[in-house]
Amino acid sequence: METSKTINYSGTFLSCFFDNNTSCVHATKDHTLVYLYSGKLIIEERNKETIVHPGECVFIRRNHRVKMTKLYSDTDQYKGISMTFKRNFLRDFYSEIDKNHIPKKVKSLKESIFRIPLRPDITSLFQSLIPYFDSAVQPTDHIINLKEQEGVYCLLNTDNNFFPVLFDFSEPWKIDILDFLNENYMDDLTMEEIAAYTGRSLATFKRDFARVSDITPQKWLITKRLEVAYDKLKNQNKKASEVYVDVGFKNLSHFYAAFKKQYGFSPRR
Missing domain, CATH: 1.10.10.60 (Homeodomain-like)
Structure with missing residues (x-):
């Protein structure tokens, strides 16, 4: 009997767990946007715990390691979609936008896990991806690229402070x-x-x-x-x-x- 399923389309992937809970250390090499359709998601980073319910969305910064526990309920399987934003994609995105529209004097968000407020654009973005995971029709790379662009605009429209987070292309500091x-x-x-x-x-x-x-x-x-x-x-x-x-x-x-x-x-x- 199938208990879990993961479908990956160029960094945008669906995770399903039918009748088992799972817990793992998740390494986010790239910025990641996670949307939960059903079940429950618990994200732990050091002593901080973020609980995600159906219809909610969270942003996880790149170069962070978090423990993710995916839970199913008595009536619903765990079902969530993650969208990753690779550095090359963000460079291309940044090169195309009008730099005059970039807000001045904004501070980069300090949080490594940021809860995204419930908004129609976020819900619409992830609901539009469902048909590709529920059918045998695979989206083209161009479609996925457009969806990722939509995801970036959702973040920028949520908070101007995402500008310095998403478009920081400096090399990470070395740590001991x-x-x-x-x-x-x-x-x-x-x-x-x-x-x-x-x-x-x-x-x-x-x-x-x-x-x-x-x-x-x-x-x-x-x-x-x-x-x-x-x-x-x-x-x-x-x-x-x-x-x-x-x-x-x-x-x-x-x-x-x-x-x-x-x-x-x-x-x-």
């Missing part, structure tokens, strides 16, 4: 690699993702990491996870089956093998 890894060692991230979140290309990340550690990033992560697991097992009386997922291992057998290789004895001890 070890600070980032110590905070996020338990997450399932590729080296490319870690590089991007610390404001670097993969090559620059590897070069910078070699300056602060004499082991590879992969080895550093495994060592860090095992050290935290060791502390939990020894000082918190936890069981291996209780800690291996918390520290970032995908399965128990891999955790046992890595632990024994590093410490010379089984985590059962």
Whole structure:
């Protein structure tokens, strides 16, 4: 029986969950607009929680990681559409608009998650996408591009402060690699993702990491996870089956093998 479905059209995609809830860490490399049709969406960033109900829409800034929990109800499946705005698309959009219409002296929004007020233009935009997901007719790239342009205009009409957010093409600031890894060692991230979140290309990340550690990033992560697991097992009386997922291992057998290789004895001890 089908329990979930995701359909992706050039960065605009529908997510459906029929009879199961799901929770995951979502990496927003690009600005993302999320509209909820049914069910319930909980977005967590550090200690802040944003709850999205059907008919509501939220904007998530690029280069942020959030935990998204998608819930179905007794009567409705979870169903939501996400629209991403890639940097190249925004550059092209910016090059075409009349710069005289750009408001002066506006401050960039500080929030990484911004709730969009309920407005007819937002509702109309996402309702117009439904037929493409409910049928076998695939929209052309031109159609998706027009819908994304409509999404940008919806944001700009919502708040002038979106201008400096959407059209900021400066490179992200580099952040301390070890600070980032110590905070996020338990997450399932590729080296490319870690590089991007610390404001670097993969090559620059590897070069910078070699300056602060004499082991590879992969080895550093495994060592860090095992050290935290060791502390939990020894000082918190936890069981291996209780800690291996918390520290970032995908399965128990891999955790046992890595632990024994590093410490010379089984985590059962």
